Amino acid sequence: MKTPSIIGQSIPRLDGPAKVTGRALYTNDLSLPGMLYGKLLRSPLAHAKITRIDVSRAKALPGVKDVITGADIPQVKYGNWRLVPQSQDEMALAVDKVRFVGDEVAAVCAIDADTAQRALELIEVEYEELPVILSVEEATAEGAALVHDESEGNVSLVRKIDYGDLEAMFAKADYIREDTFKVHPVQHAYMEPCSCLAASEEGDRVSLWTSTQTPYIVQCLLASTLGLPENNVRVMKVQVGGGFGGKMELRPWEFCASFMSLRTGRPVKFTLTRADELAFGRRRHAMSIYSKVGFSKDGKLLAKDFQVMLDGGAYNAMGPTATFLCGTFGNMLYNYPAYRYFGRHVYTNKPPASAMRGFGAPQAAFAAETQMNMVAEELGIDPIDLRLMNAMQTGDVIPDVATISSCGFKESLEKVRQISGWDEKRGNPKPGKGLGIGCFSFISGGVFNWFNTKYNFSAAEVKVFEDGTAQLATMACDIGQGPDTVLRQILAAELGIPIDKIRLISMDTATTPKADLGTWGSRVTLMNGNAIIEAAGKIKDMLRPVLFSELDLNQIHDVAFEDERVFVRANPKKGMGFAECVYKALRGREGEPLTARGYYTPRNKGLVSPAFSFGAQVAEVEVDTGTGLIRVEKMYTAHDCGVPINKMSVEGQLEGAIQMGLGYALMENLIMDDKGRTLNTTFLDYKMPTAEDMPPGESADVITYEPEGPYGAKEAGEGLAIPTAPAITHAVHQATGYRCMETPITPEKVLRALGKIK
Amino acid sequence: MALPNFQVHQPKTVEEVLDLLGRHRSSVKLLCGGTDLLIKMRSGAQAPEHLVSLNRVAGLKTISYAAGDGLVIGGAARISQVGKNPDVQRLYPGLAHACSVMATVQIRNMGTVAGNLVNAAPSADTAAPLLAYGASLVAVERGGRRQIKLTDFFTGPGLTVLEPGEMVEAIRVPDPPPRTGSCYLRLSARSKVDIAAVGVAGFINLDLSGKVIRCRLALGSVAPTPVRCPEAEAMLEGQDPGPELIARAAAACVRTSRPIDDLRATASYRRAMVQELAQRVLTQSLAMARGGGS
């Protein structure tokens, strides 16, 4: 069957005009009559016992409607890993002790924001300071103070992977190297700071509008922490201004807004500031990484020993998943006859790290790809050739993980070599200039059910109407990455109707079909796309008989749905309009609408993901060796995201990924003092690259057909965020001789390496 | 936090400004672009009850240049206006550069040079070039006018010699003689929208034989205030500097600097950058002066 023409089209975002003209609504734009304003009191200390809290003066302040502390709320811990209850280590408000600067201690709501702020200042808290732990090394040292008393030596979770005969393979290796790397924390820096609005209803029910990427998870965990049936909680969203992994858990303000709304009977809103986000928000894990690799002298990869400590901060958050995935990404790109991974998720007294675009992969790949480049140099093999020799291919098996069902990695390497002028430029280095490479692979959604849902991972409900239009209802979450457009494109392709004839009902846990695990792990296009195709298939099953009976067709005929028509594929003249077909199908259904549901849950797809993307990226840099300043002149990317459903959307992901990768490699960093206080809490000092820092780019799509994906598609969201930092690191090395083993690359580090600063 | 209550006054003349300053003496601030002041008010660091806006005062935004007399920048002239002024671009390229790369487009359209100086941040971008050009400020108060050399103006981070009842009416910059070269270079981690981690400005005037008659060097972000570099200036005057002398003069600039470690850079990086940028500034300024001057 030929692919419908709408697949692959660069359809601009349907939500774009409203967003660029300022008409789009975000959570903080909402308000309800009688609404109260909530604020959080946070801990000024990184680690301390709470010895006394007195809220009486705050409560007495006129205009204050409620004040709550950890003692007032149900003593139920939460966390996304419901499958492993002991991993659930968080409470909305601190009980007995605080574990990071910013840990939520109390919440107030009042008739206006200023009154709420004054009330916070009237809450008296006495603390007894405890030793502060700010690194994984300190946390795992003998006799270290415990962030959580239940943990063993501050390690909250261990993940091991072990296959092949590691010792034998290292014994066989002609060349072995061991390196240690350190990667630093960065933040999602989504445009929209977190915000939520809760409104209690009759019968202990609550509706919550929130800036989230996982409404279903918020619904379930909010219900359990409030002590209410799941069905009493309804979670909705309006537009969400980015998430990147930072909005995929239940958060204290969501709980406090709901809890206080139930108590006061009035709507309650919380909105964070940018300073809150930078100082206390989720972030990408800092890691300490040890990697040992063994190669034959002709460049064949034999074994890898990969040991990682993740700096998890004060709570698990999504750290357990990052710990798992870090191990999986440590060996994803190449064939390793033997591989061992030992990952430890470590508690420290810092704001919790969690999921962030790439989810363990940017860190693992920074180490793995940088090491690959070091090996290439030492063995005297071109870095691209070395990769080609060991690259994954379609049909390869990652033991215990997956069989790769489509893989355009080698093609990506060849392509990026060509478009970047690699052989020419790399072979003729100019002073201060360099070319470097980094590669990636990523999952298209996760298989592992850590949330322990009883529902399908994705679901869609399709309705068609006699006016020729359709309605798609899905819990899938557009947080700016584009599924509101792409999913409608898939349905339009299936039903053969224009995209603007599809109304979308998105993301309301009470009215859209259960469930959707949310926007993370680059899962939405593949998983929700498949659910939509199944639902549309059922609709077509209901429509097809109309054509057969109206036209008295022989049962061997195939029926097509294209151009708003339903017709005999072999003889397109025989057919009728889509609207007419729906109209006729509705006759004889005794008023029952044409509705169908489709679902997707990956089954028998190994342990990690049903499909994997691949790609290679080359960075071209120029370094001013007098000042150490690095200018990325151009980025070249060749990548395999299967069949792109919307090319413009894929390009947008690529550009955004380069911007984030650039910041990760060169500028962004959360700087903390020795008391665990974050010092750079504005965008002036948390340095994200601006539009003017963006290098021009050139890219090539390597098209593979992924059998498990809708129309052959797989992920294009997170994988691209991985290769930029190692590619820049490699290029800076060629330009200056400085090899970054501890991110970020700063002008000062370059100059130290050049001996210009002692 | 919302802003505290305050009252905004929109006088039309300098006399009215001075009256208002006197009348509300106990709690009043001048307001130009507000790009420093409003941030401080929002954070609670300042809470004046009265703001006297200079934005509608007649003539205060004027930028004028006259050969021989030099440049006069009005006390409410916007940074972007200064950066785009053809005379400034032609004769004061260091100042023009500062005014076209600092902050952001929006901030440059609102912020003023006077506000930048009175705010007295060690990193104030217009300060180093104006020091290098030998600028002074015209300050007025109800009692009269005085001229303050910019070298005497800054007393510490956020501190100046300006009296509470005084306002900066204008900034005067002398006319650069022929065979003058000048420039300003600044470094920051991000290409744009960033505070300078180090800034160096230079001004060199040569005699007919190519010897330095007058040299001024100024540094930003490497001391509690923007500073001049008298030691380096003295080393260069009377000389026909080559690369070796330039390097030694730059080293003297490093000795003048008193950088600290902070979020934006370490002291040792800043020192190395004073050396590097001072060399570049001197080399560029000399080349410009030798070519006949700006």
Ligand SMILES: Cc1cc2nc3c(=O)[nH]c(=O)nc-3n(C[C@H](O)[C@H](O)[C@H](O)COP(=O)(O)OP(=O)(O)OC[C@H]3O[C@@H](n4cnc5c(N)ncnc54)[C@H](O)[C@@H]3O)c2cc1C
């Ligand atoms: C995002 C951002 C980026 C920035 N980047 C930079 C940068 O790169 N480089 C840099 O140097 N600065 C930067 N700044 C700081 C600021 O924009 C400048 O210092 C600007 O020049 C201030 O001018 P203003 O007119 O806005 O001052 P205002 O905020 O109006 O006033 C500042 C102070 O000066 C006083 N004042 C103003 N005018 C007069 C006068 N005529 N007489 C007496 N007192 C007066 C006011 O009372 C107040 O105390 C940045 C600011 C922001 C918000």
